[in-house]
Amino acid sequence: MSDRLTPDVVAKVARLARLDLTPDELDRATDQLSDMLDHFADIDKLDLRDVEPLNSPYPLVNVLRDDVEQPTLDRDEVLAAAPKSEDGRFWVPPILGGDS
Amino acid sequence: MSEYPTALQIAEGVRSGDLKAVDVVEQHLTTIADTDGEIHAFNHVMADEARERAAAVDATVAAGGDPGPMAGVPVALKDNMCTRGVPTTCSSKILAGWLPPYDATVVQRLTAAGAVFVGKTNLDEFAMGSSTENSAFGPTRNPLDTERVPGGSSGGSAAAVAAGFAPVSLGSDTGGSIRQPAALCGVVGVKPTYGRVSRLGLIAFGSSLDQIGPFTHTVADAALTLETICGHDPGDSTSIPEPAPEFSAVLDRGVDGLRIGRITDLPEGADPDVVARTDEAFAALESAGATIVDVEVPAFTYGLTAYYLIAPAEASSNLARFDGVRYGLRVDGADVEEMMRNTRTAGFGDEVKRRILLGTYALSAGYYDAYYGKALKIRRLMAEDFAAAYQQCDVLLTPSSPSVAFPFGSKTDDPFAMYLCDTYTIPANLTGDPAMSVPFGDGADDLPVGVQIIAPSLGESVMLQVAAELERSAP
Numbered sequence: 326m327s328d329r330l331t332p333d334v335v336a337k338v339a340r341l342a343r344l345d346l347t348p349d350e351l352d353r354a355t356d357q358l359s360d361m362l363d364h365f366a367d368i369d370k371l372d373l374r375d376v377e378p379l380n381s382p383y384p385l386v387n388v389l390r391d392d393v394e395q396p397t398l399d400r401d402e403v404l405a406a407a408p409k410s411e412d413g414r415f416w417v418p419p420i421l422g423g424d425s
Numbered sequence: 426m427s428e429y430p431t432a433l434q435i436a437e438g439v440r441s442g443d444l445k446a447v448d449v450v451e452q453h454l455t456t457i458a459d460t461d462g463e464i465h466a467f468n469h470v471m472a473d474e475a476r477e478r479a480a481a482v483d484a485t486v487a488a489g490g491d492p493g494p495m496a497g498v499p500v501a502l503k504d505n506m507c508t509r510g511v512p513t514t515c516s517s518k519i520l521a522g523w524l525p526p527y528d529a530t531v532v533q534r535l536t537a538a539g540a541v542f543v544g545k546t547n548l549d550e551f552a553m554g555s556s557t558e559n560s561a562f563g564p565t566r567n568p569l570d571t572e573r574v575p576g577g578s579s580g581g582s583a584a585a586v587a588a589g590f591a592p593v594s595l596g597s598d599t600g601g602s603i604r605q606p607a608a609l610c611g612v613v614g615v616k617p618t619y620g621r622v623s624r625l626g627l628i629a630f631g632s633s634l635d636q637i638g639p640f641t642h643t644v645a646d647a648a649l650t651l652e653t654i655c656g657h658d659p660g661d662s663t664s665i666p667e668p669a670p671e672f673s674a675v676l677d678r679g680v681d682g683l684r685i686g687r688i689t690d691l692p693e694g695a696d697p698d699v700v701a702r703t704d705e706a707f708a709a710l711e712s713a714g715a716t717i718v719d720v721e722v723p724a725f726t727y728g729l730t731a732y733y734l735i736a737p738a739e740a741s742s743n744l745a746r747f748d749g750v751r752y753g754l755r756v757d758g759a760d761v762e763e764m765m766r767n768t769r770t771a772g773f774g775d776e777v778k779r780r781i782l783l784g785t786y787a788l789s790a791g792y793y794d795a796y797y798g799k800a801l802k803i804r805r806l807m808a809e810d811f812a813a814a815y816q817q818c819d820v821l822l823t824p825s826s827p828s829v830a831f832p833f834g835s836k837t838d839d840p841f842a843m844y845l846c847d848t849y850t851i852p853a854n855l856t857g858d859p860a861m862s863v864p865f866g867d868g869a870d871d872l873p874v875g876v877q878i879i880a881p882s883l884g885e886s887v888m889l890q891v892a893a894e895l896e897r898s899a900p
Binding site: 330334335338339341342343344345354357358360361364365367368371373376377378379380381382383385387388390398399402403405406407408409415417418419420421 | 523524525526527618619620633634659662663665726727729730731733734741745748749750751752753754755757758759760761762763764765766767769770773778779781782783785786789796798799800801802803804805806808840841855856857858882
């Protein structure tokens, strides 16, 4: 059993990820993630101090296109796919608590 | 080789007028209707759209026009590629019922080439898995043994080709999700160089790793499909500007004079039957005139760890967009944050949640350097080790999967056991190199074994050249 993770840490991570976990799910997630981090400890022995990180596999430079108008997605079609819309906008519950 | 007509045969027949696209499509829809109840390759069959589209292809031929190099070829699409007005679910409850407002670039290109889409195929939810058991809509069965998995995450696409539902399907490959199911279903599966195929309209999992590619029965059909879907797309900022070469031109060249790399420090874990077939593949290439060269790729061993930190990290960021605001499921709450938590908690399955948690942890303050940062450094080592190996050889050959198709439930209790399925396929995603699986004989229980060819960046031609030789010499 690993001591790399505690349920408190997993609960905090779940809050950051906007996921609710039941107490059982929290325990299971803690066990499974600890187990994975144990497996991942194989890299601890590598000396990586002088290695540059590689973010993307292909050397790419930023590309700019000419600033010309192009067709965009159809607004009605996009809004029709949303759970709730109103007056041409996405509708969401209150962002700051209180009365809507 | 297969009992089913190839894409090349169908396209040639339809273009010449010897075959009617509507008949071809009807035959495939009948096969689907007869057997997909058991296989469950499809989340959604596009029967009406396919019939309409096939009629349009025939009309073009009748009017003296050319519908394109894939005229009338039925194609199945992994259900993480956007199809305008057609359900696209990622096999997740969080996208159930969503109708995309646009077509993925691959969909546009295949349409322009005359292909006919027959449906959207099942996958592990958001392409996270190696067995298609993580689908919210139930697993896909392997057509060669319905008690076993088809592999994953593109299990539905692999099964669709193996079962004769379509001669061509598209999958996506983030850590092996095309090559591993291709091996388990006995078909050809190709992951092109990162950036060869536009990702516009592919619902993102690991953006620096994801790549779309084909499943086919033959190497020639894979080359034909690649010629259609590869090429620059201004809508994908990681799309490679170089035009794709004519891949079909190299298939008859043989392997005389080519150097095939054998990785001497490859991680262990492949079953004896898989090792034996891979050894025979080396021998076959050697008798066809290739030279076998021993090479070392020390970082290969650390690929799994690097991948299972990088891919979940990217996924945790990509999947933040599923918040109940713009598309798919919404479960209401008192305020917007509660709505988002309720929606994501109800909409995502266990494996997706596991990876979001792992990725969020690997990126979080205090752990970033220890996990994600280190993983990116291993990615650099991987690229350097492969570059050194390519100094000595033209391509590398390994097993595609450590085992043949395994029974349902045999790895579902231990997430890490499932992750080990990707041991041999992951490095090519980290480096971006092209890689493919080609069937090479049978292993345990008469189930197919696939061998993997890995080539340097943009080296699809030499990779396909070697694959064609293995196809000719397969037992």
